[in-house]
Amino acid sequence: MAANMKNARIRLGELLIEHKLISEAQLQAALGEQKKSGRRLGRVLIDNGYVDEDAMLRVLSDQLRIPYIDLTTFDLNPQLVQLLPETDARRYRAIVLKESNDGLLVAMGDPMDIFGYDSLVKVLKRPVELAIASESQLFAAMDRTYHDSDEIRSLASEVGKEMSRDSFDLDKLMASTSKSDAPVVRLIQTMFEGAVRANASDIHIEPGEDVLRIRRRIDGILHEQVVEDRHINSALVSRLKLMANADISERRLPQDGRFSVNLGDGQIDVRLSTIPTQNGESVVMRLLDHSNSIKSLDKLGMPDDILDTFRRVIHKPHGLILVTGPTGSGKTTTLYSALSELNTAQRKIITIEDPVEYRLSRISQVQVNNKVGLDFARVLRTALRLDPDILLLGEIRDQETGEIGLRASLTGHLVLSTLHTNDAVSSAIRLMDMGLQGYLLASAVQGILAQRLIRRVCQHCASPRKLDANEQAWLHDQAGSSLDNHAFVEGSGCGQCNHTGYSGRIGIYEFLVMDSLLTEALRREDQNAFLKAAREQDGYRPLVQNALDYACNGITTINEVIRLCGWAD
Secondary structure, three states: HHHHHHHHOHHHHHHHHHHHOHHHHHHHHHHHHHHHHOOHHHHHHHOOOOHHHHHHHHHHHHOOOEOOOOOOOOOOOOOHHHHOOOOHHHOOEEEEEEEOOOOOEEEEEEOOOOOHHHHHHHHHHOEEEEEEOOEEEHOOOOOOOOOOHHHHHHHHHHHHHHHHOOOOOOOHHHHHOOOOOOOOHHHHHHHHHHHHHHOOOEEEEEEEOOEEEEEEEEOEEEEEEEEEEHHHHHHHHEEEHOOOOOOOOOOOOEEEEEEEEEEEOOHHHHHHEEEEOOEEEEEEEEEEOOOOOOOOOOOOOOOOOHHHHHHHHHOOOEEEEEEOOOOOOOOHHHHHHHHHHHHOOOOOOEEEEEOOOOOOOOOOEEEEEEHHOOOHHHHHHHHHOOOEEEEEEEOOOOOOHHHHHHHHHHHHOOOEEEEEOOOHHHHHHHHHHHOOOOOHHHHHEEEEEEEEEEEEOOOOOEEEEEEEEHHHHHHHHHHHOOOOOOOEEEEOOOOOOOOOOOEEEEEEEEEEEEEHHHHOOOOOOHHHHHHHHHHOOOOOOOOHHHHHHHHHHHOOOHHHHHHHOOOOO
Protein backbone atom coordinates (compact mmCIF):
# COMPACT_ATOMS: atom_id res chain seq x y z
CA MET A 1 0.00 0.00 0.00
CA ALA A 2 2.79 2.42 0.92
CA ALA A 3 4.51 1.84 -2.42
CA ASN A 4 1.28 2.45 -4.30
CA MET A 5 0.73 5.69 -2.40
CA LYS A 6 4.22 7.03 -2.96
CA ASN A 7 4.25 6.12 -6.63
CA ALA A 8 0.79 7.59 -7.25
CA ARG A 9 0.93 10.79 -9.27
CA ILE A 10 -2.68 11.80 -9.50
CA ARG A 11 -3.69 15.25 -10.64
CA LEU A 12 -7.10 15.66 -9.00
CA GLY A 13 -8.38 18.31 -11.38
CA GLU A 14 -7.57 16.29 -14.50
CA LEU A 15 -9.11 13.18 -12.94
CA LEU A 16 -12.39 14.99 -12.20
CA ILE A 17 -12.52 16.47 -15.70
CA GLU A 18 -11.87 13.01 -17.17
CA HIS A 19 -14.89 11.68 -15.26
CA LYS A 20 -16.95 14.73 -16.34
CA LEU A 21 -17.50 15.85 -12.73
CA ILE A 22 -16.18 19.40 -13.35
CA SER A 23 -15.44 21.60 -16.31
CA GLU A 24 -12.12 23.15 -17.32
CA ALA A 25 -13.47 26.59 -16.40
CA GLN A 26 -14.44 25.39 -12.93
CA LEU A 27 -10.99 23.88 -12.44
CA GLN A 28 -9.23 27.11 -13.42
CA ALA A 29 -11.47 29.15 -11.12
CA ALA A 30 -10.78 26.76 -8.25
CA LEU A 31 -7.01 26.81 -8.91
CA GLY A 32 -7.05 30.60 -8.80
CA GLU A 33 -8.87 30.58 -5.48
CA GLN A 34 -6.53 27.89 -4.16
CA LYS A 35 -3.50 30.10 -4.81
CA LYS A 36 -5.07 32.95 -2.86
CA SER A 37 -6.42 30.97 0.09
CA GLY A 38 -3.89 28.14 0.38
CA ARG A 39 -6.71 25.62 0.82
CA ARG A 40 -6.59 22.21 -0.81
CA LEU A 41 -8.03 22.00 -4.32
CA GLY A 42 -10.59 19.34 -3.42
CA ARG A 43 -11.98 21.43 -0.56
CA VAL A 44 -12.24 24.52 -2.81
CA LEU A 45 -14.13 22.52 -5.46
CA ILE A 46 -16.55 21.13 -2.87
CA ASP A 47 -17.12 24.41 -1.01
CA ASN A 48 -17.83 26.26 -4.26
CA GLY A 49 -20.38 23.65 -5.29
CA TYR A 50 -18.43 22.56 -8.38
CA VAL A 51 -18.36 18.89 -7.39
CA ASP A 52 -20.31 16.63 -5.06
CA GLU A 53 -18.04 15.38 -2.27
CA ASP A 54 -19.42 11.85 -2.37
CA ALA A 55 -18.88 11.59 -6.14
CA MET A 56 -15.31 12.94 -5.87
CA LEU A 57 -14.40 10.51 -3.08
CA ARG A 58 -15.76 7.54 -5.03
CA VAL A 59 -13.64 8.48 -8.06
CA LEU A 60 -10.55 8.75 -5.86
CA SER A 61 -11.41 5.45 -4.22
CA ASP A 62 -11.50 3.71 -7.61
CA GLN A 63 -8.35 5.44 -8.85
CA LEU A 64 -6.29 4.69 -5.74
CA ARG A 65 -7.87 1.25 -5.28
CA ILE A 66 -8.69 1.91 -1.65
CA PRO A 67 -12.09 1.47 0.08
CA TYR A 68 -14.51 4.37 0.47
CA ILE A 69 -15.99 4.31 3.99
CA ASP A 70 -19.33 5.83 5.01
CA LEU A 71 -18.64 6.74 8.64
CA THR A 72 -22.32 7.38 9.38
CA THR A 73 -22.90 3.63 9.24
CA PHE A 74 -19.45 2.33 10.21
CA ASP A 75 -19.23 0.94 13.77
CA LEU A 76 -16.09 2.52 15.21
CA ASN A 77 -14.18 0.81 18.00
CA PRO A 78 -13.34 3.51 20.61
CA GLN A 79 -10.26 1.58 21.79
CA LEU A 80 -8.85 1.40 18.26
CA VAL A 81 -9.63 5.07 17.60
CA GLN A 82 -7.62 6.02 20.70
CA LEU A 83 -4.48 4.44 19.17
CA LEU A 84 -4.12 7.67 17.21
CA PRO A 85 -3.88 10.74 19.51
CA GLU A 86 -6.63 13.27 18.90
CA THR A 87 -4.21 16.05 17.92
CA ASP A 88 -2.73 13.86 15.14
CA ALA A 89 -6.17 12.65 14.08
CA ARG A 90 -7.38 16.21 13.54
CA ARG A 91 -4.11 17.40 11.99
CA TYR A 92 -4.06 14.68 9.33
CA ARG A 93 -7.86 14.25 9.15
CA ALA A 94 -7.59 10.55 9.91
CA ILE A 95 -9.22 7.93 12.12
CA VAL A 96 -8.36 4.28 12.86
CA LEU A 97 -11.03 1.88 11.58
CA LYS A 98 -9.85 -1.72 11.90
CA GLU A 99 -6.98 -3.87 13.13
CA SER A 100 -5.63 -7.00 11.44
CA ASN A 101 -2.47 -9.07 11.35
CA ASP A 102 -1.25 -6.91 8.47
CA GLY A 103 -1.62 -3.63 10.40
CA LEU A 104 -4.25 -0.93 10.77
CA LEU A 105 -6.90 0.33 8.37
CA VAL A 106 -7.04 4.13 8.64
CA ALA A 107 -9.50 6.46 6.90
CA MET A 108 -8.15 9.80 5.66
CA GLY A 109 -9.92 12.77 4.19
CA ASP A 110 -7.00 13.24 1.78
CA PRO A 111 -5.29 9.91 1.07
CA MET A 112 -2.97 11.65 -1.43
CA ASP A 113 -1.31 13.50 1.47
CA ILE A 114 1.97 11.53 1.44
CA PHE A 115 3.44 13.55 4.31
CA GLY A 116 0.37 12.86 6.40
CA TYR A 117 0.54 9.15 5.56
CA ASP A 118 4.21 8.92 6.60
CA SER A 119 3.46 10.76 9.83
CA LEU A 120 0.61 8.36 10.67
CA VAL A 121 2.92 5.37 10.18
CA LYS A 122 5.46 6.93 12.56
CA VAL A 123 2.86 7.75 15.21
CA LEU A 124 1.04 4.41 15.04
CA LYS A 125 4.25 2.35 14.70
CA ARG A 126 2.32 -0.17 12.62
CA PRO A 127 1.83 -0.81 8.89
CA VAL A 128 -1.06 1.35 7.67
CA GLU A 129 -3.59 0.58 4.96
CA LEU A 130 -5.62 3.56 3.80
CA ALA A 131 -9.28 4.18 3.18
CA ILE A 132 -11.01 7.39 2.16
CA ALA A 133 -13.85 9.16 3.99
CA SER A 134 -15.66 12.49 4.01
CA GLU A 135 -13.94 15.17 6.09
CA SER A 136 -17.20 16.26 7.71
CA GLN A 137 -17.89 12.65 8.71
CA LEU A 138 -14.33 12.29 10.00
CA PHE A 139 -14.58 15.31 12.28
CA ALA A 140 -18.05 14.26 13.49
CA ALA A 141 -16.68 10.80 14.32
CA MET A 142 -13.78 12.38 16.22
CA ASP A 143 -16.18 14.52 18.24
CA ARG A 144 -18.15 11.40 19.18
CA THR A 145 -15.23 9.14 20.07
CA TYR A 146 -12.47 11.25 21.57
CA HIS A 147 -14.48 13.42 24.01
CA ASP A 148 -11.17 15.23 24.71
CA SER A 149 -10.21 12.48 27.19
CA ASP A 150 -6.52 12.48 26.30
CA GLU A 151 -6.18 16.25 26.32
CA ILE A 152 -8.04 16.61 29.63
CA ARG A 153 -5.86 13.96 31.28
CA SER A 154 -2.69 15.52 29.82
CA LEU A 155 -3.60 19.02 30.95
CA ALA A 156 -4.71 17.76 34.35
CA SER A 157 -1.36 16.02 34.74
CA GLU A 158 0.43 19.24 33.81
CA VAL A 159 -1.59 21.21 36.38
CA GLY A 160 -0.78 18.56 38.98
CA LYS A 161 2.96 18.79 38.23
CA GLU A 162 2.93 22.56 38.59
CA MET A 163 1.10 22.33 41.90
CA SER A 164 3.52 19.69 43.19
CA ARG A 165 6.38 22.13 42.49
CA ASP A 166 4.50 24.86 44.36
CA SER A 167 4.86 27.05 41.27
CA PHE A 168 1.15 27.64 40.63
CA ASP A 169 0.62 31.42 40.80
CA LEU A 170 -3.12 32.18 41.05
CA ASP A 171 -2.66 35.95 40.87
CA LYS A 172 -0.61 35.65 37.72
CA LEU A 173 -3.19 33.31 36.23
CA MET A 174 -6.01 35.72 37.07
CA ALA A 175 -4.19 38.62 35.39
CA SER A 176 -3.39 36.59 32.29
CA THR A 177 -5.22 37.58 29.12
CA SER A 178 -4.34 34.41 27.20
CA LYS A 179 -6.03 31.07 27.79
CA SER A 180 -2.85 29.28 26.81
CA ASP A 181 -0.73 30.86 29.56
CA ALA A 182 -1.49 28.23 32.20
CA PRO A 183 -2.49 24.56 32.02
CA VAL A 184 -5.47 25.09 34.30
CA VAL A 185 -6.90 27.64 31.87
CA ARG A 186 -6.32 25.34 28.93
CA LEU A 187 -7.98 22.53 30.90
CA ILE A 188 -11.05 24.71 31.42
CA GLN A 189 -11.10 25.69 27.76
CA THR A 190 -10.85 22.04 26.69
CA MET A 191 -13.70 21.07 29.02
CA PHE A 192 -15.99 23.72 27.57
CA GLU A 193 -15.09 23.01 23.95
CA GLY A 194 -15.69 19.29 24.41
CA ALA A 195 -18.96 19.87 26.23
CA VAL A 196 -20.26 22.16 23.48
CA ARG A 197 -19.29 19.71 20.73
CA ALA A 198 -21.11 16.94 22.60
CA ASN A 199 -24.19 19.17 23.15
CA ALA A 200 -23.84 18.78 26.91
CA SER A 201 -26.21 20.77 29.11
CA ASP A 202 -24.14 20.58 32.31
CA ILE A 203 -20.59 19.93 33.51
CA HIS A 204 -20.07 18.37 36.96
CA ILE A 205 -16.68 18.55 38.71
CA GLU A 206 -16.63 16.16 41.66
CA PRO A 207 -13.56 15.48 43.83
CA GLY A 208 -13.35 11.93 45.16
CA GLU A 209 -11.05 10.47 47.75
CA ASP A 210 -8.31 9.66 45.21
CA VAL A 211 -9.61 10.88 41.84
CA LEU A 212 -11.36 13.82 40.24
CA ARG A 213 -14.49 13.07 38.24
CA ILE A 214 -15.53 15.34 35.36
CA ARG A 215 -19.01 14.42 34.16
CA ARG A 216 -21.08 15.85 31.33
CA ARG A 217 -24.84 15.56 31.02
CA ILE A 218 -25.70 14.66 27.43
CA ASP A 219 -29.33 14.00 26.48
CA GLY A 220 -30.20 13.95 30.17
CA ILE A 221 -27.64 11.23 31.05
CA LEU A 222 -24.28 11.81 32.78
CA HIS A 223 -21.06 10.61 31.07
CA GLU A 224 -17.98 10.35 33.25
CA GLN A 225 -14.27 10.99 32.80
CA VAL A 226 -11.87 10.17 35.63
CA VAL A 227 -8.66 12.11 36.30
CA GLU A 228 -6.21 10.25 38.53
CA ASP A 229 -5.29 13.32 40.57
CA ARG A 230 -7.91 15.02 42.70
CA HIS A 231 -5.36 17.61 43.94
CA ILE A 232 -5.92 19.72 40.83
CA ASN A 233 -9.49 20.35 42.02
CA SER A 234 -8.60 23.37 44.16
CA ALA A 235 -6.83 25.15 41.29
CA LEU A 236 -9.64 24.29 38.88
CA VAL A 237 -12.41 25.45 41.22
CA SER A 238 -10.53 28.62 42.22
CA ARG A 239 -10.14 29.66 38.60
CA LEU A 240 -13.81 28.97 37.83
CA LYS A 241 -14.89 30.96 40.91
CA LEU A 242 -12.73 33.87 39.78
CA MET A 243 -14.40 33.79 36.37
CA ALA A 244 -17.82 33.82 38.10
CA ASN A 245 -16.89 36.65 40.51
CA ALA A 246 -17.35 34.32 43.49
CA ASP A 247 -15.29 34.50 46.70
CA ILE A 248 -12.26 32.19 46.26
CA SER A 249 -11.40 32.46 49.96
CA GLU A 250 -14.78 31.06 51.04
CA ARG A 251 -14.74 27.28 50.81
CA ARG A 252 -17.16 26.45 53.63
CA LEU A 253 -20.39 27.75 52.11
CA PRO A 254 -22.20 27.17 48.79
CA GLN A 255 -21.78 29.90 46.18
CA ASP A 256 -23.36 30.83 42.87
CA GLY A 257 -22.06 32.84 39.95
CA ARG A 258 -22.24 33.42 36.25
CA PHE A 259 -19.85 34.11 33.38
CA SER A 260 -19.62 33.84 29.60
CA VAL A 261 -17.12 31.96 27.47
CA ASN A 262 -16.39 32.82 23.85
CA LEU A 263 -15.85 29.67 21.79
CA GLY A 264 -15.29 30.08 18.07
CA ASP A 265 -18.15 32.09 16.60
CA GLY A 266 -20.50 31.56 19.54
CA GLN A 267 -20.86 32.46 23.18
CA ILE A 268 -21.69 30.12 26.04
CA ASP A 269 -23.34 31.51 29.15
CA VAL A 270 -22.34 29.51 32.22
CA ARG A 271 -24.24 29.30 35.53
CA LEU A 272 -21.94 28.06 38.26
CA SER A 273 -22.88 26.55 41.62
CA THR A 274 -20.44 25.24 44.22
CA ILE A 275 -20.94 23.23 47.39
CA PRO A 276 -18.37 22.01 49.95
CA THR A 277 -18.02 18.22 50.20
CA GLN A 278 -15.87 15.94 52.30
CA ASN A 279 -13.17 15.80 49.59
CA GLY A 280 -13.26 19.43 48.48
CA GLU A 281 -15.56 21.80 46.62
CA SER A 282 -17.87 20.29 44.04
CA VAL A 283 -18.97 22.39 41.05
CA VAL A 284 -21.91 22.14 38.66
CA MET A 285 -22.06 24.39 35.59
CA ARG A 286 -25.19 24.81 33.47
CA LEU A 287 -24.30 25.68 29.87
CA LEU A 288 -26.55 27.99 27.86
CA ASP A 289 -25.59 28.30 24.21
CA HIS A 290 -26.53 31.75 22.91
CA SER A 291 -25.41 30.88 19.38
CA ASN A 292 -28.54 28.72 19.17
CA SER A 293 -31.42 31.12 18.80
CA ILE A 294 -34.61 30.62 20.78
CA LYS A 295 -36.81 28.08 19.03
CA SER A 296 -40.18 29.00 17.68
CA LEU A 297 -43.18 27.07 19.01
CA ASP A 298 -43.36 25.20 15.71
CA LYS A 299 -39.86 23.78 16.30
CA LEU A 300 -40.50 22.37 19.78
CA GLY A 301 -41.97 19.11 18.50
CA MET A 302 -45.43 19.53 20.04
CA PRO A 303 -48.16 17.44 18.39
CA ASP A 304 -50.29 19.63 16.13
CA ASP A 305 -53.41 19.46 18.29
CA ILE A 306 -51.53 20.49 21.46
CA LEU A 307 -49.61 23.20 19.58
CA ASP A 308 -52.79 24.74 18.16
CA THR A 309 -54.49 24.76 21.55
CA PHE A 310 -51.44 26.08 23.41
CA ARG A 311 -51.00 28.85 20.85
CA ARG A 312 -54.65 29.84 21.19
CA VAL A 313 -54.41 29.99 25.00
CA ILE A 314 -51.20 32.09 25.16
CA HIS A 315 -52.81 34.71 22.93
CA LYS A 316 -55.59 35.31 25.46
CA PRO A 317 -55.49 38.82 26.97
CA HIS A 318 -55.32 37.66 30.59
CA GLY A 319 -55.16 34.59 32.81
CA LEU A 320 -52.56 32.21 34.27
CA ILE A 321 -50.77 29.63 32.12
CA LEU A 322 -48.57 27.05 33.83
CA VAL A 323 -45.77 24.94 32.37
CA THR A 324 -44.82 22.06 34.63
CA GLY A 325 -42.26 19.30 34.84
CA PRO A 326 -39.09 18.34 36.73
CA THR A 327 -35.76 20.16 36.41
CA GLY A 328 -34.28 19.72 32.94
CA SER A 329 -37.57 18.95 31.21
CA GLY A 330 -37.44 21.96 28.86
CA LYS A 331 -39.89 24.26 30.66
CA THR A 332 -37.73 27.35 30.17
CA THR A 333 -37.32 26.63 26.46
CA THR A 334 -41.10 26.37 26.05
CA LEU A 335 -41.74 29.60 27.97
CA TYR A 336 -39.13 31.54 25.99
CA SER A 337 -40.59 30.22 22.74
CA ALA A 338 -44.01 31.46 23.84
CA LEU A 339 -42.59 34.86 24.83
CA SER A 340 -40.78 35.11 21.51
CA GLU A 341 -44.10 34.73 19.70
CA LEU A 342 -45.85 37.22 22.00
CA ASN A 343 -43.00 39.74 21.86
CA THR A 344 -44.30 42.60 19.72
CA ALA A 345 -43.93 46.35 19.86
CA GLN A 346 -47.52 46.64 21.12
CA ARG A 347 -46.95 44.54 24.27
CA LYS A 348 -45.02 45.33 27.44
CA ILE A 349 -43.44 42.12 28.77
CA ILE A 350 -41.62 41.76 32.09
CA THR A 351 -39.92 38.59 33.30
CA ILE A 352 -38.93 37.79 36.89
CA GLU A 353 -36.39 34.98 36.92
CA ASP A 354 -33.80 33.24 39.07
CA PRO A 355 -31.60 33.33 37.10
CA VAL A 356 -32.21 35.09 33.76
CA GLU A 357 -31.21 32.37 31.31
CA TYR A 358 -31.57 33.99 27.88
CA ARG A 359 -31.57 37.65 26.91
CA LEU A 360 -34.53 38.81 24.84
CA SER A 361 -34.73 42.16 23.11
CA ARG A 362 -37.62 44.52 23.98
CA ILE A 363 -38.38 42.52 27.15
CA SER A 364 -37.60 43.80 30.65
CA GLN A 365 -35.90 40.90 32.44
CA VAL A 366 -35.35 41.10 36.20
CA GLN A 367 -32.90 38.90 38.10
CA VAL A 368 -34.05 37.91 41.59
CA ASN A 369 -31.48 38.60 44.32
CA ASN A 370 -32.53 37.30 47.72
CA LYS A 371 -29.33 38.57 49.36
CA VAL A 372 -30.52 42.17 49.02
CA GLY A 373 -34.21 41.43 49.59
CA LEU A 374 -35.12 41.40 45.91
CA ASP A 375 -37.25 38.25 46.03
CA PHE A 376 -39.99 37.05 43.68
CA ALA A 377 -42.84 38.62 45.66
CA ARG A 378 -41.22 42.05 45.91
CA VAL A 379 -40.25 42.20 42.25
CA LEU A 380 -43.72 40.99 41.23
CA ARG A 381 -45.44 43.74 43.25
CA THR A 382 -43.19 46.34 41.66
CA ALA A 383 -43.65 44.92 38.16
CA LEU A 384 -47.42 45.34 38.41
CA ARG A 385 -46.88 49.11 38.78
CA LEU A 386 -44.90 49.22 35.50
CA ASP A 387 -47.94 48.78 33.23
CA PRO A 388 -47.14 45.29 31.87
CA ASP A 389 -49.31 43.32 29.47
CA ILE A 390 -47.54 40.01 30.06
CA LEU A 391 -45.60 38.74 33.07
CA LEU A 392 -43.31 35.74 33.18
CA LEU A 393 -42.84 34.51 36.74
CA GLY A 394 -39.92 32.06 36.83
CA GLU A 395 -41.58 29.79 39.36
CA ILE A 396 -44.51 29.80 41.80
CA ARG A 397 -42.63 28.77 44.93
CA ASP A 398 -44.93 29.70 47.80
CA GLN A 399 -48.36 31.00 48.74
CA GLU A 400 -47.38 34.68 48.66
CA THR A 401 -45.93 34.52 45.15
CA GLY A 402 -48.87 32.44 43.95
CA GLU A 403 -51.48 34.85 45.30
CA ILE A 404 -49.82 37.89 43.70
CA GLY A 405 -49.55 36.03 40.39
CA LEU A 406 -53.18 34.96 40.54
CA ARG A 407 -54.41 38.47 41.29
CA ALA A 408 -52.25 39.86 38.49
CA SER A 409 -53.89 37.44 36.06
CA LEU A 410 -57.33 38.55 37.27
CA THR A 411 -56.60 42.25 36.73
CA GLY A 412 -55.96 42.17 33.00
CA HIS A 413 -52.50 40.59 32.78
CA LEU A 414 -51.35 37.40 31.10
CA VAL A 415 -49.11 35.54 33.56
CA LEU A 416 -46.88 32.62 32.56
CA SER A 417 -45.13 30.55 35.21
CA THR A 418 -43.76 27.12 36.12
CA LEU A 419 -44.26 24.46 38.76
CA HIS A 420 -42.22 21.38 39.62
CA THR A 421 -44.95 18.74 39.41
CA ASN A 422 -45.24 15.42 37.63
CA ASP A 423 -48.18 16.17 35.35
CA ALA A 424 -50.77 18.77 34.42
CA VAL A 425 -53.52 17.35 36.60
CA SER A 426 -51.50 17.47 39.83
CA SER A 427 -50.42 21.10 39.24
CA ALA A 428 -53.75 22.67 40.19
CA ILE A 429 -53.91 20.40 43.25
CA ARG A 430 -50.38 21.53 44.22
CA LEU A 431 -51.53 25.15 44.11
CA MET A 432 -54.45 24.35 46.41
CA ASP A 433 -52.05 22.54 48.76
CA MET A 434 -49.98 25.75 48.88
CA GLY A 435 -53.02 27.49 50.38
CA LEU A 436 -54.26 29.29 47.26
CA GLN A 437 -58.03 29.79 47.22
CA GLY A 438 -59.97 27.56 44.83
CA TYR A 439 -62.20 30.37 43.60
CA LEU A 440 -59.12 32.38 42.57
CA LEU A 441 -57.65 29.40 40.72
CA ALA A 442 -60.95 28.73 38.97
CA SER A 443 -61.10 32.31 37.70
CA ALA A 444 -57.43 32.66 36.75
CA VAL A 445 -56.01 29.40 35.36
CA GLN A 446 -56.42 29.05 31.59
CA GLY A 447 -54.30 26.00 30.86
CA ILE A 448 -51.57 23.73 32.24
CA LEU A 449 -48.87 22.24 30.01
CA ALA A 450 -46.81 19.33 31.37
CA GLN A 451 -43.72 18.11 29.55
CA ARG A 452 -40.67 15.85 29.55
CA LEU A 453 -37.66 15.34 27.29
CA ILE A 454 -37.31 11.77 26.11
CA ARG A 455 -34.29 10.30 24.34
CA ARG A 456 -34.56 9.40 20.66
CA VAL A 457 -33.41 5.93 19.66
CA CYS A 458 -30.37 6.01 17.37
CA GLN A 459 -31.66 5.41 13.85
CA HIS A 460 -28.30 3.96 12.73
CA CYS A 461 -28.42 0.97 15.10
CA ALA A 462 -32.14 0.64 15.91
CA SER A 463 -33.63 -2.78 15.40
CA PRO A 464 -36.78 -4.64 16.58
CA ARG A 465 -36.59 -6.20 20.02
CA LYS A 466 -38.94 -8.47 21.89
CA LEU A 467 -40.10 -7.07 25.22
CA ASP A 468 -39.32 -8.97 28.39
CA ALA A 469 -42.03 -10.06 30.84
CA ASN A 470 -41.80 -6.95 33.04
CA GLU A 471 -42.00 -4.61 30.05
CA GLN A 472 -44.96 -6.51 28.64
CA ALA A 473 -46.76 -6.32 31.99
CA TRP A 474 -46.14 -2.56 32.20
CA LEU A 475 -47.30 -2.04 28.62
CA HIS A 476 -50.43 -4.13 29.14
CA ASP A 477 -51.23 -2.09 32.23
CA GLN A 478 -50.98 1.14 30.23
CA ALA A 479 -52.51 0.15 26.89
CA GLY A 480 -54.38 -3.07 27.48
CA SER A 481 -53.98 -5.72 24.80
CA SER A 482 -53.91 -3.29 21.86
CA LEU A 483 -50.10 -3.26 21.65
CA ASP A 484 -49.35 -6.85 22.63
CA ASN A 485 -48.05 -7.76 19.17
CA HIS A 486 -46.48 -4.44 18.25
CA ALA A 487 -42.81 -4.45 17.17
CA PHE A 488 -40.85 -1.97 19.28
CA VAL A 489 -37.24 -0.97 18.57
CA GLU A 490 -34.07 -0.57 20.60
CA GLY A 491 -30.63 0.79 19.72
CA SER A 492 -27.82 -1.75 20.02
CA GLY A 493 -25.17 0.99 20.25
CA CYS A 494 -22.84 2.16 17.49
CA GLY A 495 -20.25 4.80 16.68
CA GLN A 496 -22.93 7.31 15.74
CA CYS A 497 -24.47 7.31 19.24
CA ASN A 498 -21.28 6.67 21.22
CA HIS A 499 -22.58 3.14 21.91
CA THR A 500 -25.53 4.38 23.99
CA GLY A 501 -28.33 3.40 21.59
CA TYR A 502 -29.76 6.93 21.76
CA SER A 503 -29.10 10.17 19.89
CA GLY A 504 -30.80 13.47 20.79
CA ARG A 505 -34.06 14.15 22.62
CA ILE A 506 -37.62 15.10 21.79
CA GLY A 507 -40.35 16.64 23.94
CA ILE A 508 -43.47 14.84 25.12
CA TYR A 509 -46.41 16.95 26.25
CA GLU A 510 -49.86 16.92 27.81
CA PHE A 511 -52.07 20.01 27.87
CA LEU A 512 -55.03 20.49 30.18
CA VAL A 513 -57.35 23.33 29.15
CA MET A 514 -59.75 24.62 31.77
CA ASP A 515 -63.43 23.97 31.05
CA SER A 516 -66.64 24.38 33.06
CA LEU A 517 -66.30 21.06 34.90
CA LEU A 518 -62.70 21.71 35.90
CA THR A 519 -63.33 25.29 37.03
CA GLU A 520 -66.33 24.21 39.07
CA ALA A 521 -64.25 21.51 40.79
CA LEU A 522 -61.57 24.08 41.58
CA ARG A 523 -64.12 26.53 42.90
CA ARG A 524 -65.40 23.86 45.32
CA GLU A 525 -61.80 22.74 46.01
CA ASP A 526 -62.93 19.20 45.24
CA GLN A 527 -59.71 17.43 44.25
CA ASN A 528 -61.37 14.11 43.38
CA ALA A 529 -63.86 15.80 41.08
CA PHE A 530 -61.02 17.75 39.44
CA LEU A 531 -59.05 14.55 38.78
CA LYS A 532 -62.11 12.80 37.35
CA ALA A 533 -63.06 15.74 35.10
CA ALA A 534 -59.47 16.05 33.81
CA ARG A 535 -59.17 12.39 32.87
CA GLU A 536 -62.52 12.45 31.11
CA GLN A 537 -61.91 15.71 29.23
CA ASP A 538 -62.39 15.29 25.49
CA GLY A 539 -59.02 15.46 23.70
CA TYR A 540 -56.89 15.21 26.84
CA ARG A 541 -54.15 12.56 26.63
CA PRO A 542 -51.70 11.99 29.49
CA LEU A 543 -47.94 12.14 29.03
CA VAL A 544 -47.52 8.38 29.07
CA GLN A 545 -49.90 7.94 26.12
CA ASN A 546 -48.05 10.54 24.05
CA ALA A 547 -44.73 8.89 24.96
CA LEU A 548 -46.12 5.51 23.87
CA ASP A 549 -46.98 7.06 20.50
CA TYR A 550 -43.28 7.82 20.01
CA ALA A 551 -42.34 4.27 21.02
CA CYS A 552 -44.89 2.80 18.61
CA ASN A 553 -43.50 4.95 15.79
CA GLY A 554 -39.90 3.85 16.45
CA ILE A 555 -38.79 7.27 17.73
CA THR A 556 -37.92 6.03 21.23
CA THR A 557 -37.85 2.79 23.20
CA ILE A 558 -40.19 1.25 25.73
CA ASN A 559 -37.35 1.37 28.28
CA GLU A 560 -37.12 5.13 27.86
CA VAL A 561 -40.88 5.55 28.21
CA ILE A 562 -40.84 3.51 31.41
CA ARG A 563 -37.85 5.47 32.73
CA LEU A 564 -39.63 8.80 32.35
CA CYS A 565 -43.27 7.85 32.83
CA GLY A 566 -43.21 4.83 35.10
CA TRP A 567 -44.96 6.88 37.78
CA ALA A 568 -48.11 7.16 35.65
CA ASP A 569 -51.25 5.49 37.02
